[in-house]
Amino acid sequence: MTELTFPPLMHGEACTADPMDHAAMRAVQGCDAGLIAHRLGANTLEAAIVFAPEVPLEQAAIILPLCGIGFQNALGALAPPEVAVHLEWGGGLRVNGASCGRLQAMSDTGDPSALPDWLVVSLSLPLWPSDDDADAAGHAPDRTTLYAEGCADVEPPRLLEAWARHTLNWIGRWEDAGTKPVHAEWRGLAHGVGEDARQGGSSGTFLGVDEHFGMLLRDAETTHLIPLSSLVRTP
Template sequence: MTATPVFPPLFAGRDAHGAYPFALACTEAARGCDAGLVVYDLAPDRLRAALVLAPEVALREAAAMLPLCGVGFQNALGALAPPEVAVHLGWAGELYVNGGHCGRLTLGAATRDPAALPDWLVVGLTLDLWPADDETGLTPELTALYAEGCADVDAMTLLEAWVRHTLVEINAWEEDGPARLHRDWLGLAQGLEKEIEIAGQRGIFTGVDEHFGLLLKTGDKTALIPLTDLLEETP
């Protein structure tokens, strides 16, 4: 019998069988599925998953689930990988392992209005396990989990750990507010205080506002890019 992942109570797994979990989770959420659905696709070279949530706050606040799921991922991999493996998080959902781009998180919601209470919200995870090309020296900025000393990290175990650690972060965020999440995420932020390019704008990434909007300084001006600008088109 094929093993299936085990999730905390109130979470239910669904195998996407090769379909894109993020799109499938958004479709199921729009149909009214329960929060806590975890759609996943475990392939030999890639882990993909998506988590359905039911926010109780406006979208501009609920969008914090994107960086929160990133912190959950770092905690999950940190518990399973060798101690020398470093995980960092890009503002737009990028996942970096030992400095190389290894995957990303995506965000979808029932509405694009930052002031509205979304009926549902989905965070997707894509993680490369093996490099797409054996000639990894041609793309040094890209990597894969098993190329970074993590060959013993089982993908299903990592998926289970991601959901568990994300649940811990959600509970802390609901009980204590966003201060802890801001502190933990900024400690993992890739490119902080460096020049980056986001949405065609280039400047110094100086930090985030209270809703995790990106603060991008160009000359003597600072632009704010809301986290809700990262919302993906949903089915």
């Protein structure tokens, strides 16, 4: 297997199980923040990063869109310039407008006011269609894979390394400068703003996000706020 090189404070750990489950297990065991569990398959790149937030979950959940920005920056540096990457509020990834993998978050707590012991963000990215995907392609034209979008020269190990570097960079910017630069970057990458959306039992026009990246949905009567922390799963 190709040797992986991660930035300082991060270290890799190959796994055979689902990387999010593996990373959560290691976090429960008390591993250091910065562990990156990874499983690089023939058709899929899967990885998960362990974080140790120092703020309550309501604020810490911003790590999910930070990881999304990190992924966009990473793929943008490695892919051909015509490849466009956008981010769904719920963690979905879009490549050239079509759904292509997703990010998910898990923590030991679902209480927005609680300080998490740990928070894990996972990445799942399809590289080539599986047999099931190929059979379903005609029924799901909105789904794609990385290599189908002109990225066949992007090596999964290098993309994983770049994701770690760019995510760490954005974590540092958030800690140093707050959410303002994160909002500015995310707005330019957001998918679906101004369009109809449904989330958490609410539906309406997706207006954007509040200061904590909560989703704002406007229906005929009011504006609903769906907290970003509602996307964070617990074991």
